[in-house]
Amino acid sequence: MTAVARPGALVAGAESAGHALELRGLSKRYGGFTAVDAVSLRVERGQFLTLLGPSGSGKTTILMMIAGFVAPGEGAVLLDGRDITALPPERRDFGMVFQGYALFPHMTVAENVAFPLRVRRLGRAAREEKVRAALDLVQLSGFADRRPSQLSGGQQQRVALARALVFDPDLLLLDEPLSALDRKLRAELQEELKALHRRIGRTFVSVTHDQEEALSLSDQVAILNHGRLVQLGPPEALYERPRTRFVAGFLGHSNFLRGTVREVAAAGSVVQAGGTRLLQRDEPGPPGATVLLSLRPEKIALLAEGEGAENAVAGSIAAWAYLGAGYSLSVATCDLGVLHVALPAWRAPIAPREGLPVRLGWSAEAAVPVLEDADAA
Amino acid sequence: MPRDAAVLPAAAAPRPGLALPREAGWWLLLLPAFLLMTALYVAPILQVLAISFTEPTPGLGNYERLFTAAGVQRVIGTTLRICAVTTVVALVLGYALAYVIALASPRARRWWLLGVLLPLWISVLVRAFAWVTLLRRQGLVNEGLLAAGLIEEPLKLVWNEFGIVVGMVHYMVPYAVLPMLAAMREIDPRLLAAARGLGASRLTVFGRVFLPLSMPGLVAAGVLVFIVSLGFYITPAILGGGKTLMAAEWIKLQILDLVRWGMGAMLASVLVVTILATLAIFARVVDLRRLFGGGH
Structure with a gap:
């Protein structure tokens, strides 16, 4: 809530607006199946972390535990050292871009982007101002009155980004943000996403199974397999010095x-x-x-x-x-x-x-x- | 080889006797059903329409009574009031049920659906009498309330509009649940998660995302329940105890007891026109093909 009260634009200056996220011994079991097994890692403020792994590696479950949709069986999620494990998703103030974007089909682009502000009871004038700034940020200013169904995949992805960023979230979570796009568009949006991250200086946590995407976007990549964290490090280090056969x-x-x-x-x-x-x-x-x-x-x-x-x-x-x-x-x-x-x-x-x-x-x-x-x- | 060569051109050439367009075959297949519908359904309705203009004397006399006879107006008013109340109550109950079913696990969903559909397999007559035994003066409900000391004397629960509404709601709830459930099942659950992730409480998610997205189903269910309610006969006849007259029973009274065919046919025609008009209006608002199971 405090984040919304802060006036000013989305674009941060030299000071980093991000928050540090820490996972401590996070585990999740479904019956006899261990989806996530004692994962601990730390994302420094302003960093772009990607959770990378094949399907079934537990990466999405970890993201859902960070977002608050899945309660961890064991372990804790900490934001700037504060334990937020028990907080429901709507009180975490995290922006999230869902797989397939999950834009509200009954709302226009502007209404979609205004949604997080509306539920935070922001005044109309401030709301409109922020929506305009967010749409400018993703270069969709002319599309405010369209419906999501009238947009291309890439445009929908940008609306989802604007909606996730409009309320100055503490953390931006991205679930397979580019997987629904074709190859060429994906490369284009990778660049845009990276530039956006540099510009607004917030902490991003992304999930993908696409190694190219992970290497090109991230400051840190966490490689997961069978629910375990196999290796964490900058992309170059992982590529040049893989710790295990799986990573290589x-x-x-x-x-x-x-x-x-x-x-x-x-x-x-x-x-x-x-x-x-x-x-x-x-x-x-x-x-x-x-x-x-x-x-x-x-x-x-x-x-x-x-x-x-x-x-x-x-x-x-x-x-x-x-x-x-x-x-x-x-x-x-x-x-x-x-x-x-x-x-x-x-x-x-x-x-x-x-x-x-x-x-x-x-x-x-x-x-x-x-x-x-x-x-x- | 020569034999093959002789056969091929003959097969390729159109046979002279059956030179109909390709689609004609399909329409011919539909013809028996079409004739059956026309003979047994459309023709009698047209005849009813004709009677309403010709009996007892040709002209608009029967329709004039719509505006002059207090009795007719009372019946129409009662019918509309009971149908409206039934529709609202059935929609509220049906929406809650559909919501629970839509969000239930697949296993639980099957049991819920069975529970909702079970009443449809029981005769409407049996159900109406079951309600009478429950709601009458010495019925289970009144006896129970008396025994619990909650009331001094039995409540009038049946043989009035309340009883009719209870019976009609009971009958209509499955019809309300099914279109709404279909609409709710089409809502992407990720949208609800997205709304919460963006800061909306459960109540706000319902009000701003779930309810608007399920609105087509709600409207469709409302139209369906209202239209079916208009023609109710057995339930109001039994639970109304002859004191509260609805359109269908009034028509039966006119034709079978008073032998005033013209008046009965007039109200029947008004009912048919009302139903078609309602459908025409809502066809512009919701996708009727979806309501009646087509579409996709």
Whole structure:
């Protein structure tokens, strides 16, 4: 309620208007099924956090517990250190963009956006002023008198955003905000959403199963699987240093190499994988340990005749596909199984065809050790 | 091969005797039903309309009585009043029921629906007499209230307008529930969650989102209940005890007891026209196809 009383526009200045959200040991069971299992995390004020996971990973349940629609079985939700676990959704003052937008079909765009102000009994003049500002913010000023059914998907999405932001909420929750849109529009709105977040400086919590969306929008990404938080961090850190096999495979693509640590030295470690000795800059484990390495397809290069690399392996192309920007190659090697390689198509050194012998190479920093998911639990 | 070649052109050419347009076949299929409807339904109604203008003497004499005879006006007034009260009460009860059913779990919903539809399978005659035994002077309700010391002497619960309304509401509630339930089931539950998430209390969510979105069902149910109520005969005859006359019973009285065919036919025609006019007006407001189970 205090947020509404604050006059002024939606756009925050340099001072961050967001609030910090903390989840402590959040769990939810439905009968024998554990939807969310002891999830703890913290979102700093003004940050954009995305909960990312496959369907059934518990991400939506977590969002619903933050919003107050689902009561946690255990644990607490804290806003700026204040426990709000028992607060009903309408008293949390969180803006929310629902999956499919949930615009009220019997109201115009302006009435939809005015709804949160109306239920807060804001005066007519102030209400109209704020609705206009919110519609300006999402560039829909000319659409105030339309019905939601007369708008395109992208426009509906913006109305839902304006409606969620018009009352200066403490927190903006987004449930699969872009999933109903086609690919091109989605990319466009991703940019807009990101710009909006920077401009108004509020704390956003989003849920998605789209890894691209998570990487491009977020300051922090929380990866969930089977109700557990697997890894939390900035997108680059998650992509470059995945903690487990699941994270490496879910964010982008990855090859997995299993081997045994032979030597650990200052210059690097040697991992024996089949008959191939792999050089690793970091220390994947003590000598004798079995380790799993994640190697991204774009970090493997095609070696020219006589060219050397810290790690090199020979093989032949088993399958390939042209993807416009690049080729996707599946290379059969004798020791390491099939390796997937992403090769830029522009000035590609070879013309791929099945059976073509190639040599693959990658540096000692390219592969990162990851945990098996069972070990990570 | 030559044999095949000879057959093909013959099959492709239209047969001379059946050169009707394709759709004609469908209309022919409908013809028996159409003739049956015309012979058994439309023709008698037209005949009733004709009688109202011809008996006992040709002219508008019967319709003149609408404006001059206090008896006719009283019957029409009573009918409209009872139907209006019935409609309002049935809508209020039906809305509450439909609301509970719409928000119930699928399992509970089946039981609720069974409970709502069960009365439809019991004869209207049985139900009317059941109400008489409940509501009469020595009935269960009066005896119970007397025994509890809440009243000094039995209440007049039956053989008056109150009794008629009770019986008619009981009959009409399922008809009120079904269109409203259909409208409520179409409301996206996420809208209700969205409204609460945006700061609306449960009561506000109902008033600003649920009620407006269920309004088409409410209007449809109102029209349906009112129209069906206008033609009620058995329930008012039994629960009114002959003292409160509604249109249908009055028509029967005119035709069978007083043999005034013209007057009976006149009021019957007025009823039919009223019903058609009501439908025509509300067809502009709500989607009638949805009301009668079509649409989608």
